[in-house]
Amino acid sequence: MAKKRIIIIEDERDMADLVAMRLKREYYEVEVAYDGRDGLDRVRCNPPDLVLLDIMLPWISGTEVLCAMRNDPRMSSVPVVMLTARTEEADIVVGLQLGADDYVTKPFSMSVLLARIAAVLRRSEFSVAGKEVLAVGPIVIDPERYRVSVHGEPVALTATEFRLLVAIVAARGRVLNRNQLIDQALGMDAVVTDRTIDVHMAGLRRKLGKARNMIATVRGVGYRLTDEENHNANA
Numbered sequence: 001m002a003k004k005r006i007i008i009i010e011d012e013r014d015m016a017d018l019v020a021m022r023l024k025r026e027y028y029e030v031e032v033a034y035d036g037r038d039g040l041d042r043v044r045c046n047p048p049d050l051v052l053l054d055i056m057l058p059w060i061s062g063t064e065v066l067c068a069m070r071n072d073p074r075m076s077s078v079p080v081v082m083l084t085a086r087t088e089e090a091d092i093v094v095g096l097q098l099g100a101d102d103y104v105t106k107p108f109s110m111s112v113l114l115a116r117i118a119a120v121l122r123r124s125e126f127s128v129a130g131k132e133v134l135a136v137g138p139i140v141i142d143p144e145r146y147r148v149s150v151h152g153e154p155v156a157l158t159a160t161e162f163r164l165l166v167a168i169v170a171a172r173g174r175v176l177n178r179n180q181l182i183d184q185a186l187g188m189d190a191v192v193t194d195r196t197i198d199v200h201m202a203g204l205r206r207k208l209g210k211a212r213n214m215i216a217t218v219r220g221v222g223y224r225l226t227d228e229e230n231h232n233a234n235a
Contacts, residue, residue, distance in 0.1 A: 052083050093195055123160075141166055
């Protein structure tokens with residue numbers, strides 16, 4: 001089985017090298033970039049299985065790196081774990097809004113970091129039983145190829161947004177509450193705030209364009225699929 005490849009983008013060299021050494025001991029293939037520009041170039045040149053990304057970086061900030069990744073179809077589905085000293089909930093929400101898959105704050109336990117990385121990688125390999133193509137209205141999901149299209153046009157989703165869409169479409173109109181969506185799309189070991197699912201859902205809806213209203217909010221409960229594009233999303 002091929003080793004999972006991880007790119008660490010972290011300007012604190014001692015920390016980056018320590019994390020890289022431990023990851024290599026866990027049989028990961030690891031590259032290290034000490035600034036945002038080099039890190040983004042490495043990801044763009046050869047997208048890895050996962051990126052560990054600090055926020056405060058020279059040349060290009062971590063948020064700029066993440067934005068560039070999420071806006072490029074070649075990199076948009078690469079899982080990203082933010083690695084930063086910022087601990088306020090608002091900062092976590094910003095990272096999630098930009099498309100981060102998880103968030104680990106400094107100082108951190110190496111065992112916790114390893115567990116988070118393993119969990120995100122497991123979620124990135126999410127597949128639907130049988131890997132059949134799912135289609136509803138203008139939305140078509142190909143789980144095997146990790147592709148989504150709306151009205152025949154490809155849509156670049158993050159790994160978390162992809163799993164949320166699959167869960168909702170597969171439910172075929174049943175309401176999924178936030179806890180169910182967390183289980184299916186994030187996993188219980190992800191960083192979760194009260195707004196986590198809502199933030200990811202807002203990003204998903206935005207990318208679905210005219211089909212955004214097919215994901216309806218059931219107030220106080222969760223979300224469900226409708227079969228009408230002009231349905232009120234806040235049902």
